[in-house]
Amino acid sequence: MSAQVTETAHGSLGLAVDDLLAMHRTMLTARLIDEAALRQNRMGRAPFVVPVSGHEGCQIGTAWPMRKGTDIWVPYYRDLGVVLVAGMTPEQIFLGVFSKATDPTSGGRQMPSHWSSKELGIVSHSSPISTQVPHAAGIAYAMKYRNEDAVVASWFGEGATSEGDWHEGLNIAAIHRLPVVFVCENNEYAISVPQSKQMAVADVASRADGYGIPGFVVDGNDVLACYRVMKDAHERARAGEGPSLIECKTYRFLPHTSDDDDKTYRSREEVEERKHHDPIERFATYLIDAGITDRAALQTVQDEVRAQVESAITAAWDAPDPDPSTATRHVFAEDDA
Numbered sequence: 001m002s003a004q005v006t007e008t009a010h011g012s013l014g015l016a017v018d019d020l021l022a023m024h025r026t027m028l029t030a031r032l033i034d035e036a037a038l039r040q041n042r043m044g045r046a047p048f049v050v051p052v053s054g055h056e057g058c059q060i061g062t063a064w065p066m067r068k069g070t071d072i073w074v075p076y077y078r079d080l081g082v083v084l085v086a087g088m089t090p091e092q093i094f095l096g097v098f099s100k101a102t103d104p105t106s107g108g109r110q111m112p113s114h115w116s117s118k119e120l121g122i123v124s125h126s127s128p129i130s131t132q133v134p135h136a137a138g139i140a141y142a143m144k145y146r147n148e149d150a151v152v153a154s155w156f157g158e159g160a161t162s163e164g165d166w167h168e169g170l171n172i173a174a175i176h177r178l179p180v181v182f183v184c185e186n187n188e189y190a191i192s193v194p195q196s197k198q199m200a201v202a203d204v205a206s207r208a209d210g211y212g213i214p215g216f217v218v219d220g221n222d223v224l225a226c227y228r229v230m231k232d233a234h235e236r237a238r239a240g241e242g243p244s245l246i247e248c249k250t251y252r253f254l255p256h257t258s259d260d261d262d263k264t265y266r267s268r269e270e271v272e273e274r275k276h277h278d279p280i281e282r283f284a285t286y287l288i289d290a291g292i293t294d295r296a297a298l299q300t301v302q303d304e305v306r307a308q309v310e311s312a313i314t315a316a317w318d319a320p321d322p323d324p325s326t327a328t329r330h331v332f333a334e335d336d337a
């Protein structure tokens, strides 16, 4: 059966105060980029954005144990917080939002929020849900075959776990005891479809039993609990003990995308209630109660991050657009010349 993880104390996690503050700053960066990107969309500058707000705890918590430059990140479209931990900058994010020529992912060719970076080890995913899961298993197979010390992690929503790709990916990873961690960000909805119409089980993590791998349910709004369960899964993967499935219970505060109207399928009362479990506010309270920071210092961080996001928007907006004559590059075969 899947295990419940509730531990939150940072002392036993080996996290220094600087780590905790950096985690908090990264969560805030994701939130402020998110809110700003939606404003840019409403201003007509950004064609399409995918909100992250509400998922910052599980994304930063599960991304943090990964080793930059060594491990491989296989995220999905909501994983702004994951790619920030992997090393993407706010300016790079907005270069993608605005489809600019210097967008590191694709020079403005890929769908927004389909980040990738060869340098950072972030693998681009396809838009069809869950296709990144067998990709992650395949990459992990290559890592094991080559005897490389790298862990692969793949993130996805609970709706993604209804797809055949998801089951095939977990099965092959389990059979070969591959160094991969599967992280489900369960926000209760797949666009408008609630979990109860998506599966007949209460916990995605219980599906791990069907593949013979460990499964864990964790409070996805508790960044330290997410960190702990991922750190252990990462260590098991490195030790040759195979894959793990982690289910982070969370909630998305904003519509599915900038094209969605969530008022048609969930009440405002429900959304307001869930905001009382905001992972950023919860972590801020934890840091204050632990004597690590105070409200004034956190306000300074908020002001700094807001300024950083605003200058990233200005720099990205002023960057050159792609040259239209290059629109078909990487689509059709070209002469070497």
Ligand SMILES: Cc1ncc(C[n+]2csc(CCOP(=O)(O)OP(=O)(O)O)c2C)c(N)n1
Residues within 6 Å of the ligand: 078, 127, 128, 129, 156, 157, 158, 159, 160, 161, 185, 187, 189, 190, 191, 256
């Ligand atoms: C195979 C496939 N079916 C349907 C879609 C349309 N679609 C895009 S996102 C999404 C919801 C996925 O929900 P979930 O996996 O729970 O992730 P969340 O968006 O809630 O974070 C759907 C159905 C798609 N992209 N691919």
Ligand SMILES: [Mg+2]
Residues within 6 Å of the ligand: 157, 158, 159, 185, 186, 187, 188, 189, 190, 191
């Ligand atoms: Mg979902």
